[in-house]
Amino acid sequence: METRPSLRLMQSRRKNLLKFCNKLECDILVAFEPENLFYMTGFWGEAIGILDKSGATIIAPELEVGRAKEESVNCKVIKSERGKGSISTLIGAIKGRKICTDTNNYDMVQSLKKSLPRVKSTTEPFYQARQVKDHNEIAILKKCSSILDEMYELCVDEMKIGMSEMELQTILMSYAMERGAFATGYKSTLQPLIIAGGPNSALPHAQVTERRFENGDMVVVDLTLRHKGYVSDATRTFGLGTISPEAKKVYGIVKESQEAGLGAVRPGVSCKSVDDACRKIIAKRGYGKYFIHSTGHGIGLEVHELPNLGPSSQAMLSKNMAITVEPGIYLPKKFGVRIEDSVIVGRKPDVMHKFTKELIVI
Numbered sequence: 001m002e003t004r005p006s007l008r009l010m011q012s013r014r015k016n017l018l019k020f021c022n023k024l025e026c027d028i029l030v031a032f033e034p035e036n037l038f039y040m041t042g043f044w045g046e047a048i049g050i051l052d053k054s055g056a057t058i059i060a061p062e063l064e065v066g067r068a069k070e071e072s073v074n075c076k077v078i079k080s081e082r083g084k085g086s087i088s089t090l091i092g093a094i095k096g097r098k099i100c101t102d103t104n105n106y107d108m109v110q111s112l113k114k115s116l117p118r119v120k121s122t123t124e125p126f127y128q129a130r131q132v133k134d135h136n137e138i139a140i141l142k143k144c145s146s147i148l149d150e151m152y153e154l155c156v157d158e159m160k161i162g163m164s165e166m167e168l169q170t171i172l173m174s175y176a177m178e179r180g181a182f183a184t185g186y187k188s189t190l191q192p193l194i195i196a197g198g199p200n201s202a203l204p205h206a207q208v209t210e211r212r213f214e215n216g217d218m219v220v221v222d223l224t225l226r227h228k229g230y231v232s233d234a235t236r237t238f239g240l241g242t243i244s245p246e247a248k249k250v251y252g253i254v255k256e257s258q259e260a261g262l263g264a265v266r267p268g269v270s271c272k273s274v275d276d277a278c279r280k281i282i283a284k285r286g287y288g289k290y291f292i293h294s295t296g297h298g299i300g301l302e303v304h305e306l307p308n309l310g311p312s313s314q315a316m317l318s319k320n321m322a323i324t325v326e327p328g329i330y331l332p333k334k335f336g337v338r339i340e341d342s343v344i345v346g347r348k349p350d351v352m353h354k355f356t357k358e359l360i361v362i
Contacts, residue, residue: 005042005136010073013039013129014051020125021051026100026118028052029125030090033102035301036126038229042073046082048090052097059089091115102126127306131298132320137230138344141299141322144227145342145352147181148234151223152355159362161215161240165195165208172223181225186303194222194235201237201336204293204328215241218251218335224303231299233324234353235340239361250287250329251337251359257281257327258339258357261295265325265349271296271313278327279311287329296324299342321345 005013017040021029031037031049037058038044040051047060047068056075060068061082068077080089091112098118103109112119133141151172158171173192176182183192189205196206197213201220213219222235237254239247261278275295282291294310299322307315309323317323326340339357344350 004071005073005134007074009134009136010042012134014056016129017051017125018053020128021100024100024120024122024125026098026120028094028097028099030094030099030101030103031126032105032108033123033126035229036102036123039126039130039301041068041075043068043071043075044229045071048086050090050093057093059086059093061086087111100125130300131306132318133300133322133344134320137300138320138322140228140230141232141342141344142352144181144225144230144232145234146354147176147179147227148223148225148232149353149355150179151175152221152234152236155221155236155238156360156362159213159219159238159240161213161217164210164212165197165200166210168221169193169195169208172221176223176225181227184224184226184231184303186224193224194220196220196336197240198335199333202330202332202334204330204336204338213240216243216247217241218243218247218337220336220338222338222340229301231301231303232342232352233299233303233326233340234342234355235326235328235338236355236357237337237339237359239359241361243361247335247337248359250331250335253282253285253287254327254329254337254339255357255359257291258325258341261325261327262341262343262349262351265317265323265343265345266347267317267319267345269317271307271309271315271317272311274309274317274325275311275313278325282327282329290329290331291327292330293328296326296340298323317345319345319347 029051037049050057080086100120191208197219198217217240224233257278264274264277296309298305328338330336
């Protein structure tokens with residue numbers, strides 16, 4: 001599978017980025033964040049990206065220059081010192097221009113403002129452009145999703161009473177890395193995955209622990225991994241041994257809720273309406289107060305991107321957005337259930353995960 005964007009595709013991305021940049025009355029985009037640099041240039045590394053109507057430039061320290069030249073698509077590469085040296089090089093390259101930059105570092109922004117007529121610090125052009133995926137991005141997301149499906153098959157084979165959450169994570173991450181899927185480096189968690197059994201599963205963002213799985217546990221397995229830059233995100237909940245009637249009931253409600261959410265996904269509908277579809281079913285069955293997060297979010301080069309699918313969202317879905325649909329019910333100190341798929345928005349939603357959502361009791 002060809003994963004490097006073609007020149008034509010990269011030119012289309014750059015044109016779109018500049019369209020959003022120009023709306024902010026700026027004529028040049030400056031990317032410090034690696035995700036935005038990658039989207040703009042095809043290169044992921046320690047560097048600064050510059051984009052204007054004449055093309056893209058990368059300012060990189062010497063240790064990154066070789067890779068930047070090799071991996072970027074139709075970019076000029078300028079060698080600079082690291083740190084303050086790169087800022088001096090940047091200012092020299094864009095003097096007198098009105099810039100929009102994704103950095104919110106106060107000292108950096110103030111330094112730029114001393115030398116440039118207009119500096120706007122916002123990620124808006126990048127996030128707006130990145131919302132709708134092109135065919136290259138969709139192909140990579142689908143491949144990543146297929147790796148996650150294989151990992152759920154591995155859960156069925158390997159998970160057992162007496163195994164610890166940490167042990168299962170080790171097995172899964174070893175498998176993932178052999179297939180080119182890696183931890184996202186998401187700053188809000190210390191672990192690459194969420195594997196939460198028994199009462200831990202009642203915590204939506206549980207950390208993986210040494211707790212051992214017990215008979216009757218519900219086990220939430222949330223796989224969020226990166227493949228060739230792009231993040232796919234899925235969750236399945238398994239039962240172990242003899243599970244309670246309430247656990248079976250809650251699982252059925254979440255499954256019904258997720259089906260309703262997926263059924264509401266199509267271009268031109270509001271993100272709020274997808275959240276409403278999921279939330280309505282859970283509330284109707286008496287568990288509304290236990291659905292404690294948004295129904296979903298955008299995915300792409302980061303774990304959480306635009307749009308947000310929540311009760312207060314004002315965004316609308318567009319064709320080829322990549323989103324998650326992930327309702328859940330969490331009963332404190334007892335158990336939780338979450339079912340999640342990554343989806344490409346279309347006339348009929350393209351659910352990228354094929355692993356079953358029927359309750360599997362191991």
